[in-house]
Amino acid sequence: MELKDILTKRRSVRKFSDKPVEVDKLQRVVERTLTAPSSRNSRSTRLWITQDKALLEHISEMRDYGAAFVKGASAAVLVMGDTSLTDLWKVNCSISATVLQMALVDEGLASCWVHVEGRPCLKDEPEGRQAEEHLRQKIALPENYRVLCVVALGYSDFEPAPLPPYNGEERVKWL
Numbered sequence: 001m002e003l004k005d006i007l008t009k010r011r012s013v014r015k016f017s018d019k020p021v022e023v024d025k026l027q028r029v030v031e032r033t034l035t036a037p038s039s040r041n042s043r044s045t046r047l048w049i050t051q052d053k054a055l056l057e058h059i060s061e062m063r064d065y066g067a068a069f070v071k072g073a074s075a076a077v078l079v080m081g082d083t084s085l086t087d088l089w090k091v092n093c094s095i096s097a098t099v100l101q102m103a104l105v106d107e108g109l110a111s112c113w114v115h116v117e118g119r120p121c122l123k124d125e126p127e128g129r130q131a132e133e134h135l136r137q138k139i140a141l142p143e144n145y146r147v148l149c150v151v152a153l154g155y156s157d158f159e160p161a162p163l164p165p166y167n168g169e170e171r172v173k174w175l
Contacts, residue, residue: 006105011163013110014069016154020051021074025107032103036096039088045096046145048078058138059150062131065123067114067150074154078135084144090117093148100151110156116147 001009030047038044050056051074060071070076079097081089097113104111119131132147141147 001106003102006102008162010101010105011110011160012112013156013158013160014112014152015157016073016110016152017157019074019155021109021154025109026075029100029103029107029109032106033096033100036092036099038092038095039086042086042088042092044082044085044089044092046078046080046082047096047100048080048139048141049075050078051075055138056152059135062116062134062150063114063119063121063123067131069112070114070150070152072154073152076153077151078139078147079149079151080141080145080147082142082144083146089146090148097149097151104151104153108155109153110160111151111153114150114152116149 026049030049033047034043034045036045050059056073056076057071059076060068077100079093079100081093083089086092101111101113116131116135120126121129121131121134135141135147135150
């Protein structure tokens with residue numbers, strides 16, 4: 001698939017079919033994701049993948065808003081940064097998560113990013129327990145790993161609507 005097609009086709013999908021994702025597809029996606037650029041070539045991004053239904057359910061409960069759909073995904077990728085390698089881990093993870101989502105489209109898969117870093121478990125308690133703390137209850141993450149996001153993925157259960165045309169007047173200014 002050409003890049004312009006991947007960029008056009010990529011949509012945030014929160015409803016997945018029951019069809020499991022093939023491990024070889026996930027492996028190709030991971031290999032492509034690991035080619036993402038990083039600050040000073042620090043390669044600080046870490047990817048942990050799960051297809052375990054109980055763990056997907058646990059992840060879906062990390063926030064009381066915007067994460068429930070992870071339970072219905074075929075798999076999820078925790079996109080994390082090794083803070084011992086760079087202070088720019090969030091930027092590196094963001095780049096990697098974007099490449100990850102493009103690679104998923106290229107394999108015929110759909111995905112949706114769920115933000116973790118700095119997000120509370122309960123929307124009405126922003127200073128309360130954090131989503132990352134919830135994840136660490138069941139996932140033994142090294143102390144120096146911080147979770148930026150979880151990318152839920154699978155085969156889409158529907159055909160998402162195309163993006164509306166972009167209005168360049170508001171979003172782009174030529175200098």
